[in-house]
Amino acid sequence: MIGFMMIGELAARTGLSVRTLRFYADAEVLPAQGRTTAGYRLFGPEAVARARLIRTLRELGVGLDDIREVLGAETSLDEVAARHVQALDAQIRVLRLQRAVLRAFIGSTDPEELRRMTDLTNMTDEQRRRIVEEYLDAVFGDSPSAVADRMAMGAPELPEDPTPEQVVAWVEIAELLRDPDFIATSRRMAQRARAEGPEPDVAQFDVGKAVGELAGPAARAGVDPAAPEARTIVERLEALGPTPPEDRTRVADRIEAFTDRRVGRYWTLVGVINGWEPSQAPDDIVDAWEWYSRALRAHA
Structure with missing residues (x-):
């Protein structure tokens, strides 16, 4: 077929290996335009640009399903890029937390401490806020309280790139707010404040x-x-x-x-x-x- 190339020529023009191109073809993101009489795949001229785009997107971590949608005009490259940025942001934050946890753990020999730090820092922002909210509910209930309002307004917010000290502080806060004795003491304080003005x-x-x-x-x-x-x-x-x-x-x-x-x-x-x-x-x-x-x- 005039203008068509076999997979070896496509590999030479794109810098990709034959094995990689064959994988893309099997995954249906780089479809062949036909086959030779001997059964070898044939690719059209547009396959060069298509293969290079696939390689770029794969190097950026974009999955084959998203690539298939882009190449099939089911979604735009801009939309896929935006989705991937969000996913990367989430991954980066997890990696930063993991790095801070490990840095905070350096020098310790207690595996249980590492588990506690990992469990608490891997919570979502909403789950971490819920720890504070559950403490406030247990202590103040539905009664209005300036102290409860202050604690809600000043609730701890673990930053996206925390320091080891911030990770350790968060773990200590979470354990403190879930300590039954501290909750009971705080409740007695709140009740006495309501009674005495x-x-x-x-x-x-x-x-x-x-x-x-x-x-x-x-x-x-x-x-x-x-x-x-x-x-x-x-x-x-x-x-x-x-x-x-x-x-x-x-x-x-x-x-x-x-x-x-x-x-x-x-x-x-x-x-x-x-x-x-x-x-x-x-x-x-x-x-x-x-x-x-x-x-x-x-x-x-």
Whole structure:
């Protein structure tokens, strides 16, 4: 047949092997236009460009089914490219997560830790959000809560290319929010807050800031909460709010009820994952409030 070529000539003109061209022909993405009397395939001139396009698409990872649709005019090359970009984006994100998990695991000898990290990081964004939502449902239910709103707005969002530190932080958050004891403690806090209202001063910004500025240094310096110096700090803090001295034990009770280092740890971990600028260390804040609580009791 004039203008037609056998598979060997097509291989020479495209740079593809005879074996590869035969595979494409068998897959019906490079159909022959006929056969010789001896049964060898014959290809038309357009087979050169077609074979080169198939090779390019295959090198980009496009599957034969998509290639068949493009060449059969069932879909456009642009549509196939867009679909493939989405698939590649998903694959890249998985690979980045896997890389971060392995980097985070380096130095550890606990296979169970690797399994936990892999299971939790392989979740979808929706599945990860659901962990936070289930915690909020278990703690706050349908009752309105500023704390619940803040946690929902500041939910941790693992980035597409996480660092090992972000992976470790996410695993710790997930385990914390599914810890039955933490859920029960958080529920008791929420119930007490609903019953007692926005009091006491622990919830007020000015007093909270002052506790950090006055009680914080005293706690770090190891000042005895029963010392006269501590009484002076208590009185200065009381001057900022409506709490009379006779209510010091009640205030101490409430501070202790709402002081849990795990809450501070949660926000530290959220900051790591969400890339927030670090602020005052939560442990320092808890230390200040715990010292203030002991000072209140000592001078009640």
